[in-house]
Amino acid sequence: MLQLQIIRQDRDGVKKRLAVKYFAELGVVDKVLELDDQRKKLQLEFDNIQAKINTSSKEIGQLMAKGEKENAERLKQQVTSLKASLQPINNKLSETERELQNELVKLPNLPSQKVPLGKTPEDNVIIREGGNKPKLPAGAKPHWELIKQYDIVDFETGAKITGSGFPLYKGKGAKLQRALIQYFLDYNTAAGYTEYLPPFMVNETTAFGTGQLPDKEGQMYYMQTDNFYMIPTSEVPLTNIYRDEILKDADLPMKLTAYSPCFRREAGSFGKDVRGLNRVHQFEKVEIVQIVHPDTSYETHEEMVDHVEKLVQSLDLPYRILNLCGGDMSFASALTYDFEVYSAAQDKWLEVSSVSNFETFQTNRMKIRFKDTNGKSQLVHSLNGSSLALPRILACLLENNQSDEGIKLPLILHPYFGDSMLRN
C-alpha cells in the first residue's frame, strides 16, 4: 500500500510513476487525496466536540463529589446532546476512513527509476547472461520424457490423488528434490540467512500484509471452514513474522530463508506452457527475505541478485537476468529482476527466481517499522527472492545434462544426492 504521505507530497509525480506500470485508473489518486482532506476535516470536528465532552465529564465527577447534584444533572444533559451531535460525525468519519482505505489499496507500488519502460515481456531488459548453452545430441528429449524414462515424477498418479498439476515425485526424483532443498537452505544460511519452517496456511490478515489480498484470492487455495489460505510462497508467512513490530536499528538487516511447498491455482493460465514441470499447482521452493533500512534497500537488492546468481552458477545452468519493465512487473514491486534458466531440449527460458524490492509497499500494510537514530519510527523496506524454485531447475538439469549413461549432476549436488549421476 502506497504511503499517503508520498501521494500528498507529489500527486502528479505519483501519477507519472503509476503510468509506467500502465495503471489506468489515475483518478484513484485524486479520490484518495479528496477523501484524505475530508477525513482530516471530520477528525478535527470530532476531536473538538469530544474534547468538550471529556472536560464536562470530568466536571460532573467533581460536582458529584462535592454533592452538587443539580448542577451535575444539568451538565449531564448538555453532554448527552453533545454526544448526539457527535454521532453522525463519527459515522461519517469511519465511513470516510473505510473508503480511503479501499481506494488506497487499489494503487500499485511505484516503480523505481531503475525500471525500464515497456508494456510486455519483450520489453524486459537483459542485465546479464551466464553459463553455456549445451549442444544436445540428436534425439535429445524434453524433461517430460526423461521423467518417464527414469521414472522420477508421476503426473498421472498425482492427478489421480489430487488433480492435474500436482506432481508425485518418486524414488531418485524425490531424493533429488530433497537434495536441492537441503543444498539451497545450506547455501542461504551460510550467507547469514536464518532458517525458518513456517506454516503453510495463513490467515486473511497475513495474506493482506504481503499483497495477496485483496484481489488475488483467485490465485490461492482457500480453506473455507477455517478461513485460511494455502501459501503461494513462503514470502507470505516469512515477511509477516515482523508484522506490527518496531525493530531496533541495530537489528537490521533481518535475513530470513525458508523452504516451503507453494500452492498456486494458476487460474486463467493454460496452453502450451503447462507441459511437464513448466507450470504446476504445487511446487517446492526455497525463499529468501530481507527486512532492511530504507537507505540501503537497493544495495540489498543487488546483493540478493548476486547471491542468487552465484547459486544458479553453482548448478552449471545457462541463465540470464532480466530487469522487468513497468508493464510486466507485479502490483507490489518497485523493482524486480527475474532469473531464467535455459531449458535446452524445449529451447525455452524458464523463470526460476524473481528478486524484488517492495520498498514500503508491504511494510506499510504490515506496519513494520524501526527506530532511527533520532528515535523516530519509520517504515523499513522489504525484499524477497526465490533461491530457488525447484521444478524448473529440475527440468533444466534433466534436459541439459542428459547422456546415454544418465543425467549428469553438477558437482555441488553430489554429496547431497549421494551420486554424480541420476541413472536408471
Add this chain to the structure above:
RNA sequence: GGAAAGAUGCCGGAGUGGUUGAACGGGACGGUCUCGAAAACCGUUUCCCGAUGGAAAUCGGGACGAGGGUUCGAAUCCCUCUCUUUCCGCCA
C-alpha cells in the same frame, strides 16, 4: 471436541466505574561516581491521528487482545469473536 482460567507498556506484574497513559519491579538508555568497570544514586523511556509551527515544540483526539454495547464518564460492567494456558477426550 468438552471444562476452567486468562489476555494490561520492551518484560514481569498491579489496577474492578471518575487527572491511570497506567502503581511497583526488571530491562534499556543518559548522567553522577571510577583509571576503567561493577555497585549505588539521579533522570529518561508506548504508539497512531489531527491542529498551529520552518523546526524544536505545544495543544486536542484515540489506543489496556479485536469488535460492539451500557454510562455524563470504562483497563475496570455487559455481549460477540480471536488467541493463550491447564485438565479431560482424541491422536502424528
